[in-house]
Amino acid sequence: MGSNVPGIDFNNPSLYQNRELSWLKFNDRVLYQAKNKKSPLLERVKFLAISGSNMDEFYMKRIGGLKQQVIAGILKTTVDGLTPQQQIDACHQYIDTYQSEKERVAKDLLFNDLSKAGIEILKCNQLTGEEQEQIREQFYDNIFPLITPQSIDPAHPFPFISNLSLNLFVTLRYPDEQDISLARVKVPVGSGADRFQRVNPHDLKFVLLEDLIENNLDLLFPGMEIVSCELFRVTRNANTSKDEEHADDLLELIETTLKYRRVAPIVRLQVVPDMSTLHRGQLAAEMGLDEKKDVAVSRCLLGLRDLWELYRLEMPELKEVNHLPIDHPLLTKERNIFHTIREHKEILLQHPYESFATSVGRFLYEAATDPKVRGIKMTLYRTDPDSEIINYLIRAAQNGKQVAVVVELKASFDEQANIKLASRMEEAGIHVTYGVVGLKTHAKVILVIRQDFKGLRRYVHIGTGNYHPVTSRLYSDIGIFIYNKDVGRDATELFNYLTTGFSPKRDYKKLLPAPKILKKTLIDKIGREAACHSKNHPGLIRFKMNALEDVDIVKALYRAAHAGVKVELLVRDSCRILPGIPGVSENVRVISIVGRFLEHARIYYFHNNGNEEFFIGSADAMKRNLEFRVEALVPVEKESLREQLREFMELQLHDKVGAWELQADGSYQSVNPNPRKGAASCQDKLIKLAEKRQHEVQRLRKRKSRQKGDVTLKKKS
Template structure:
């Protein structure tokens, strides 16, 4: 069991009526619960039931996540400290108090990281995958790799002096650097130089030696060839370091006349933003560590982290990608959605036939469903207009290609590009430019609100008039993440949803906020939060009428205090609440008189859980919703999100199977305790030892196989009917 999250007070066993639901003690700290999630990810790396290179992958994920945590969360808290913010968090802590407790948890994770890193390196060695130090190489290997250094790396290096004649150099975010002290042979004076390691997509961090799976860290290779960079100098010390900069540089959009210019300016500011963490190698002298800390403006006691292993574990993604099928999960090849199989090549006819089609990624193919939907829309002569929201997409996106082709084919195309998608701002600015050059109407949404919804809206001239088709999803239009994230999507031609989307896109593209009416969709910030709170209250009322209330939410995060308070009230009223929350969760389950009817689980495994589902029993008239919104204040109050009802029985059945499987399985499942700690579920039952994601892969394969059998049967009947007709004509 993981160490518990510290609480402001112990949980008293008191009658329900005496609970003050506004009290900070009933709300867990957002940052700590997110760090607890990373402990669960780290455990996947520690779990020897996972293949070796997948364990390396999980270790890299934790390293990447911690980088983002410092950039976003610690960066934001440090800004609050700098601004002398005295407002307490929902759990009753000042910004500096949150930083202090986060650092305790981070250092605990780092200790576990280091142990796991060493364990995995030993296991990799047994599998003939070597991450060596330069000193461990044979003379032949050194000769080979030194030649590579001279030809491919040496020309890219630029030693930068650090003395009164040379200003302290700019250190870019997350770059790997060497701090080198050297001197002339006949002089006792030491000179300091910074050397940036030129890591890029073309220059990997792990340099492969020969044809075997033997690797050397690029900085280690540079450190052992310094005599070429600093000829005639005696090298005294050489140590690795890395800085992490604050990524919170957003300005108030309401005050910007030029949103594009504002984002570009914010990106420039982020490049030079305040440093929030300094990582150094264990061999760095204290005097050099102090000098770096002083020059970089960080607290040497708090913000300097000595790393005994590899600095920047995110680069282990390079090792985890080694092509060794025996050390990876069994390859997964997404199958075609069963309802999209058929002889009719027109996807719009298929959607019309089925009404609505529920997609499950990554189990079902993104290419043959979502990309196909947009590809056919771009070419279909009956399609008149395409509207879409774009939050994140792939580097070589087919989505962009199809949108441009649609415009070239004479269709009206409008795209709402979210410029403030964190860490994707530059890419989205570039995509917006490409789209505008193709004649596409590009807008940036509503002032003051991020557009986080996942929508494709197609207007087509069908045989009986205009009909509206749509895809509404829980994940981004990114082919890469569609292979790694567990998401849902709905292809539909429901006329009410189509009418709602017309209103929504008019709102997004005009930027005006007149009263708009929605029949089916629940958009935020106008309706979603209010609707969720009303539906929770309805479950409370139905429970009082001896109708067993039931609420089940699946979300990435539960942070909004109003939703938490409403769920507490539901539990106190006897409503059973099941919550599948991937990471941040403020709610404390299992407290007598407050939340004993609430269960919280988290699933961490092969695929990243990214699906959002909201279920209400509603006196037997069950309601299911899927959408883009997590249960966070920012999503519900300051973003444009969309949740759609899932109403057809066949699709409800699929959602029920998904929820039941995840709620009842014991592999990759962690249950939250009342103090915020988590216990990994274990079982001796063989079925429970099968990964949740493996079950869903097999379920999708069975659906596809059944669909192919039904299609074959349909073809056979059609062939027989044609044969009979031919015989009759011959007679």
């Protein structure tokens, strides 16, 4: 198919959403979950915490990166026609509106709805005299030793303010003197103190840690008169990557980068409304910020991520019923997992509906303990520092198996944890490498080499999510066990590339790896769908991913839709394509699912004139994933598994509870703004489907067992 379509300019900026603004709209959909009064109360608190944490990371990564471009004098526009500074301005304008809504939701939720449920967040002066004495004693014993006040004067320059820290800007003076002194007090959240301080263990009254400190400043500054005490919070740029092309030691480079990140430029200063104009300007000047653009006045709780403390209260009546993943029905404990995979050739895993621990975790455990296993190779992007995954790999090495792990040191915000894990594994004798210079290793692949009765055989796991036992309970992901000669060879080629960096002419028969093959293949397959589309054989493309940002992929989808192909997209957050544009994208539909689990799976489907193709893997359709990361998609060829994926996508495309549909103007509309209470979302239905598959397999086993028993009885008779 030609690259041009007569009468349509696919470079027209009006055809594309801005990536940053599109992501901000996603965070609006998260915030909506916090104000949905049909949801359990503490689940709403959780979503408010997530929306705040999301915004912190947005400033750290996205605004921070745009500011770097502005400083570098970059004026190049993105495909949607905006320069870096114009994007920052547009984001600030959007965030101002978001902030007003967030403040309204937070005030209603934290001080009205929680109070009605018996969870009170009070000011110290609202406590009884006895309670004030009690909380002051708690402060003196448990908080006071953690605090180090810092004066600000010619002998004590303005102190370093750490990222995402809460701070009190205190003005004080000696009695009977007019000269003002300044001090900074860091609120020690996360350094041994909770943000929400329980007044006593017998009820659910809380005071905020910063309020508790403010009401006990006389202990920190004895004999001084406190003139004012004002809360502020800073966010620092997290884009601190160095040039690894010239790095002799990648581990040392990442450690240096982390040290630099601690002192990286501040990109946002948050202050409370009652901070004086003088002090606001003083802080902005000290931090090198534009007071009008970089200072945000917040009328709700600063640092909403700390609301996770309230969510962890043991109050199950205020939460969703705890979901317990089922064991995959084919992976019975009685049988060696490699025998099961060898028999079925492909086994699809749906997390968190099916257990990660008894599938992927068990796969690694048996690989570590099975005497016939000779080697394990694995990519590791993120995992829990206390994960059993690491223990299994170490155990395998101790059992004399060849173990090689490709650790991604540059996994955002997990760099320090991955450095420690890498060192721990190396000390245990595991061969640890850090991937290919210039590329992040984002692929999720495990290769196990086992001495079977017919020689060495390769067993592969490929997934869409991290090998992280904790997030596997919270994220919706897909994985697959495969026993296939071509996939095994491809996985071997991939690991050889990751451990050597050499990639002249590697031949892949099944896998679609990035950055060499995947993007071109996806564009070719989109073009093929358009080429074979006809009235009698209509084309259909279905993609599910976290983000659709790559301009070349978007243009290919526009061309296919213009040719008549139906394009159905499940895109969780950022999405550049716009549906419903006359003459261009009437055949495009975009749905975003926001629910109790974070949608994280990537599925690519092509109707292909009836010869359907399904691929799953780690890659989103983003330029960074397709061109600057090592990714891998694998085809799902077993018809029963393809039917599961088809059912999965159908449920999400027709969800009536947590689905939002993208409009031609870039806005999102809830598919069903007022679902009846208790209505089942697509995620609820996927829980039921997993249970149904389990029951069907169990019923089949019982039937076979009875038939076997009948045959035995007949033989005896």
